[in-house]
Amino acid sequence: MTIVSILRWPTPNGLPSPPLVASLCAVLTTMWLTAPLVEVDFVRLLGSLGKMAAFAGQLFVEPDWAYLPQLLVKMLETIEMTFLATMIAVVVSLPLGLLAARNATPHVLVYRLTRDLLSLMRALPELVWALVFVSAVGLGPLPGVMALAFVTIGFMGKFFAEAIEVIDHKPVEGVRAHGAGWLQVRMFAMLPQALPDFVGTVMYILDHNLRAATILGLVGAGGIGYDLVMSMRLFQYDRLLLIALAIYLVVTLLDRLSDLLRSRIIHGARA
Amino acid sequence: MSTISIESVTKRFPNGFEALKGISTDIAAGSFTVILGPSGAGKSTLLRLLNGLETPSDGSVTIDGETLEKATLRKMRSSVAMVFQQFNLVERLSVVTNVLTGRLAHRSWVGSVFYLFRNEDMDIAQETLARVGLTDKAWSRVDKLSGGQQQRVGIARALAQRPKVILADEPVASLDPVASEEIMGLLREICDRDGITVVVNLHQVDLARRFADRIIGMNSGKIVFDGSPKHMTQSVMRTIYQREDIEDDNSLDLALAYA
Ligand SMILES: Nc1ncnc2c1ncn2[C@@H]1O[C@H](COP(=O)(O)OP(=O)(O)OP(=O)(O)O)[C@@H](O)[C@H]1O
Ligand SMILES: [Mg+2]
Numbered sequence: 094m095t096i097v098s099i100l101r102w103p104t105p106n107g108l109p110s111p112p113l114v115a116s117l118c119a120v121l122t123t124m125w126l127t128a129p130l131v132e133v134d135f136v137r138l139l140g141s142l143g144k145m146a147a148f149a150g151q152l153f154v155e156p157d158w159a160y161l162p163q164l165l166v167k168m169l170e171t172i173e174m175t176f177l178a179t180m181i182a183v184v185v186s187l188p189l190g191l192l193a194a195r196n197a198t199p200h201v202l203v204y205r206l207t208r209d210l211l212s213l214m215r216a217l218p219e220l221v222w223a224l225v226f227v228s229a230v231g232l233g234p235l236p237g238v239m240a241l242a243f244v245t246i247g248f249m250g251k252f253f254a255e256a257i258e259v260i261d262h263k264p265v266e267g268v269r270a271h272g273a274g275w276l277q278v279r280m281f282a283m284l285p286q287a288l289p290d291f292v293g294t295v296m297y298i299l300d301h302n303l304r305a306a307t308i309l310g311l312v313g314a315g316g317i318g319y320d321l322v323m324s325m326r327l328f329q330y331d332r333l334l335l336i337a338l339a340i341y342l343v344v345t346l347l348d349r350l351s352d353l354l355r356s357r358i359i360h361g362a363r364a
Numbered sequence: 365m366s367t368i369s370i371e372s373v374t375k376r377f378p379n380g381f382e383a384l385k386g387i388s389t390d391i392a393a394g395s396f397t398v399i400l401g402p403s404g405a406g407k408s409t410l411l412r413l414l415n416g417l418e419t420p421s422d423g424s425v426t427i428d429g430e431t432l433e434k435a436t437l438r439k440m441r442s443s444v445a446m447v448f449q450q451f452n453l454v455e456r457l458s459v460v461t462n463v464l465t466g467r468l469a470h471r472s473w474v475g476s477v478f479y480l481f482r483n484e485d486m487d488i489a490q491e492t493l494a495r496v497g498l499t500d501k502a503w504s505r506v507d508k509l510s511g512g513q514q515q516r517v518g519i520a521r522a523l524a525q526r527p528k529v530i531l532a533d534e535p536v537a538s539l540d541p542v543a544s545e546e547i548m549g550l551l552r553e554i555c556d557r558d559g560i561t562v563v564v565n566l567h568q569v570d571l572a573r574r575f576a577d578r579i580i581g582m583n584s585g586k587i588v589f590d591g592s593p594k595h596m597t598q599s600v601m602r603t604i605y606q607r608e609d610i611e612d613d614n615s616l617d618l619a620l621a622y623a
Contacts, residue, residue, distance in 0.1 A: 263450050264454040266448075267446075267452025268454065269417075270452075271445060272441035272469025273468035274468070275473075280479065281457070281461075281468065281476070285456045286455075286456060288456060
């Protein structure tokens, strides 16, 4: 007895479904064909290991403690930018998410338009939007917040819409059957069910936005990014070390906070 | 005066299947009606039509002299409550919030945006929770309750609406015998004391016999029996539950002997 005669997939003929095999082949072929284009070269990667180690070695220096006060201010600015942008995005993307969810939208046309708007907003990365807003409103944290909020709305609106699309329909029918109106059904039957997903998404995006906010300083849109880039360019590894540690610390703390919040929301308070 | 009037109602689903084939009947105000019938007979479809969750392909449903249609839907629903087999509660919300959603029909959307209710709504919610014996669970989350308790929340939500009619689609199908008895007793008491018209879909013939004023038997989208429980003879049961695929009468009799 060969192995072929004892093993099978759970399909009528025992073979994997042809569309699946076809798409898998297509993806693998494309990757194989395009790898040289982006210069993925393992030999070069291995060769550069030594240089990386040398760079890492330079990070073991006495931190520049005098820089600490300025670091705190800049870090705080970065955190503020992150939270402000995320909050604005939550408020705006909740209604947009409703309009972009197949089962909550008032009309298919609204659904399509909102989806298109959302993909437009996240079509370009934060840095590019920041450039746009810097030239529009000048340097400082404001264009940074605007750029972050902009892209975040694009992402969060889509995530929210998808969280709403997978909710259980039974409670929706239960609330609707008692004469609740359009918005009431959405507020009382749909949003509560999508809430754990919402919270998960918001926490994830906060994490992402914090890291995105650190980079916006690059184009003069506020935050720690400017210092980060400057200390790299000027080989001030004593500062770079502090900045990297600070970012790591804040991201870790945020992660803890998100775990706490999520378990609260999913299992109920004091559970 | 009859509360519910169903006039030659036909329901054809988009896939062409005809679930109801010309149903006509009146249901008297303040009565307790049980609908029996095999799976797929169209019981749920009929009940959902009475609440506007489905719209008839032909014919009409009139409640208290008003015909159910798109324009009157929300107003009609404010007087017709529904209890579901799977409870259809919002599990993530507290018991009392679920009961309060029964008040939404009487409130505008403005407050609902901020999850605001009136004090008088809270009084009604507390009162109906006391009625179903769940005062101490008011602030628990629904998903922490047993099936029997959840169904009582469902009934409290229905009552909070101050309805004229309560429709219940297999309200005891997922409950044990004791909890089933409780729920049916509660519905019967609501009918007797508040004069609310109750229509219940059931699969339990014995419960139907004991609690109903009137039994409607359905089979393949048609009414095949309509009368008081004492007219539910063995041959009537055979008519209600007969299936084309069971040739052998004995197996049907055997199954019904324990019903
Ligand atoms: N949305 C739908 N589309 C197509 N057919 C449907 C739809 N809903 C119900 N049906 C069909 O209509 C028939 C009646 O369904 P209905 O749910 O009313 O039966 P029922 O008497 O409540 O059965 P049960 O006792 O199993 O709940 C069934 O054959 C079902 O398959
Ligand atoms: Mg049914």
